[in-house]
Amino acid sequence: MPASSGLTGAGSFAIVVFFLAMIAAYRPQGRLDTRRTNREIANRLARFLLPGQPIWRAIARHPCRSFSCACLHRPCGWGIHRNQLVRPQPKAVRPTCSQSQPCCEKPGCRGMTQSRAEKIAGTIRDEILQGRLEPGQRLPSERDLAALHQTHRSVVREALKKLEQLRLVEIRRGGGARVSPLDGASLDIVGHMLEMNDLPDPVLVEQLLDVIESLMTGAVRFAVERGSDAELARGRELLAAIADPSNGDDDYLAAHDELVRLLATASRNLVLEIIRRSLRPRFITRLRDGEGRIRPPRSTLIPLAAGLDRALAERDPIAAEEEVRSLLRLHREMLLKALERELTRQTPSQGEL
Numbered sequence: 228m229p230a231s232s233g234l235t236g237a238g239s240f241a242i243v244v245f246f247l248a249m250i251a252a253y254r255p256q257g258r259l260d261t262r263r264t265n266r267e268i269a270n271r272l273a274r275f276l277l278p279g280q281p282i283w284r285a286i287a288r289h290p291c292r293s294f295s296c297a298c299l300h301r302p303c304g305w306g307i308h309r310n311q312l313v314r315p316q317p318k319a320v321r322p323t324c325s326q327s328q329p330c331c332e333k334p335g336c337r338g339m340t341q342s343r344a345e346k347i348a349g350t351i352r353d354e355i356l357q358g359r360l361e362p363g364q365r366l367p368s369e370r371d372l373a374a375l376h377q378t379h380r381s382v383v384r385e386a387l388k389k390l391e392q393l394r395l396v397e398i399r400r401g402g403g404a405r406v407s408p409l410d411g412a413s414l415d416i417v418g419h420m421l422e423m424n425d426l427p428d429p430v431l432v433e434q435l436l437d438v439i440e441s442l443m444t445g446a447v448r449f450a451v452e453r454g455s456d457a458e459l460a461r462g463r464e465l466l467a468a469i470a471d472p473s474n475g476d477d478d479y480l481a482a483h484d485e486l487v488r489l490l491a492t493a494s495r496n497l498v499l500e501i502i503r504r505s506l507r508p509r510f511i512t513r514l515r516d517g518e519g520r521i522r523p524p525r526s527t528l529i530p531l532a533a534g535l536d537r538a539l540a541e542r543d544p545i546a547a548e549e550e551v552r553s554l555l556r557l558h559r560e561m562l563l564k565a566l567e568r569e570l571t572r573q574t575p576s577q578g579e580l
Contacts, residue, residue: 343378344385347376414505450494467532
């Protein structure tokens, strides 16, 4: 047979053996499905064959000459048509959501259910925190909430679970969901209470600062008793940076924040560290970046830093506790004044009204 007329007898025999081996390696469950078998063979050959080339050329392109090679078991959707491989049609990609692009509202969006549930939970949470929903009041049914927010009941059910985790509502089987008292809510709710508005309620801020003072005075006492020499030495370096008048406000705040983290870590109290992190409100960063100044004056700051430095050097927990309390109350006064300035600036005057 001339070379141009087709394959030789040995080549045809190799092709037959090749297909038999591929079908035997496939081992379909139950009755042989010819279309599925051909598709599987095409998927295995697609890695070694370009579109439009005859299938028999894949034998020469096979890298390991073994039909059990793992690289042949990667289905890619290629098909066989007239003894040639055909390119698969691209599948439609379902829309996804990202942080930079808001979640779509179209059906099929993967992030739609979670985003909608968080939005509904946030709406009900704000109504509870603002007093519109009182403790003991029963929430509308899942069906009514789904109709109100134009979503599915499963999304509403997920939102109620989030509120139950915050201990803002109590879900009873057959009794619906009822608002729980705020004094039994989770600690995570404090951040939401502080950030419902652009600036928080000054009374709530004062209560928060009371808790921070109690935590940090206890933390510095434990840090002096349990901290290592290296940690206390680093604390004294940070105190020197805080008291240095040549440092700017940014350097002062950076040294102050690092000193607070150091004392909390040196206390060897994981619960105290978790509570401190959870009570870190974001509005303080805004006050620091505003026009107001929250750095204490040097005449008051330098003596307090020197007293705390002596307490750390002598490992005197009582003296360290008193110096930290005085320093925190000084910061408290500056912070509340900055908050008052921001509130006054946002409140329109009578002439503007």
